[in-house]
Amino acid sequence: MRIGVITFPGTLDDVDAARAVRYAGAEPVSLWHADHDLAGVDAVVVPGGFSYGDYLRAGAIASLAPIMTEVKDAARRGMPVLGICNGFQILCEAGLLPGALARNSGLHFVCRDQRLRIESTATAWTGAATAGQEILVPLKSGEGRFVADADTVARLEGEGRVVFRYLGGNPNGALADIAGISSADGRVVGLMPHPEHAIDPLTGPSDDGLVLFTSVLGAAVG
Amino acid sequence: MARVVVDVMPKPEILDVQGQAVTRALGRIGVAGVTEVRQGKHFELDVDDAIDDATLHRIAGELLANPVIEDWVVTRK
Structure with a gap:
């Protein structure tokens, strides 16, 4: 399975996302924001960072990048798309997920290992998890509310x-x-914490994040 | 050419934590009596006369503001 990882100007976590894809046993494919080309990938990760310096609103400019036209079309056809942190903000700005991410209520940038509960396994990115499973992954964001x-x-x-x-x-x-x-069909998922930073106990707080990337292996379209 | 101003504000129901921080800081410069500050964005656009109101609202609603959390007002100067 080939999984695309998009790089925008200001993206930070594309390398770790590609590494997580590789750890899961898939082939990462680098995608460039200015291309109208998904290179035939089976799924897409929109990674974290500060695309366009968070100008205007976090994710607002990136959501209009040429590659996002292709991502939106592919998502409508059922291609799995995962947005992490800034990627989640981009997917909300692009209208692929509802809601918005506002500045943290405490105003501080929060950087810590965060416990989460996986509430649904009926998505392309959590199918290999168990419902109610608790995971520990890094959270690092200032506009995650x-x-x-x-x-x-x-x-x-x-x-x-x-x-x-x-x-x-x-x-x-x-x-x-x-x-x-x-999304309603469970193919598009966005989250603020960073599963791609928790795939190996050597470099992260756990390997709990790997389950998102192994889940999608069984979720490709046709 | 015309000057157009677009003011974007967080919706009333959206907690404006930046505005709250400004409110609290006012006490530090010795100002009392300001009960609330809300912080938004002010855009100044120079546009061709051919740009109609519908297009201006599209500019505001699709890019300058996020309709999920923000309201906007378009004013031709």
């Missing part, structure tokens, strides 16, 4: 689309402790 109107949050909860929830204290004021959500 998930917000949406009450109807949207109720719909996400009712449809089982809250995929990850913060445990052990809400780090940023996110509504309903929401750390990550999915």
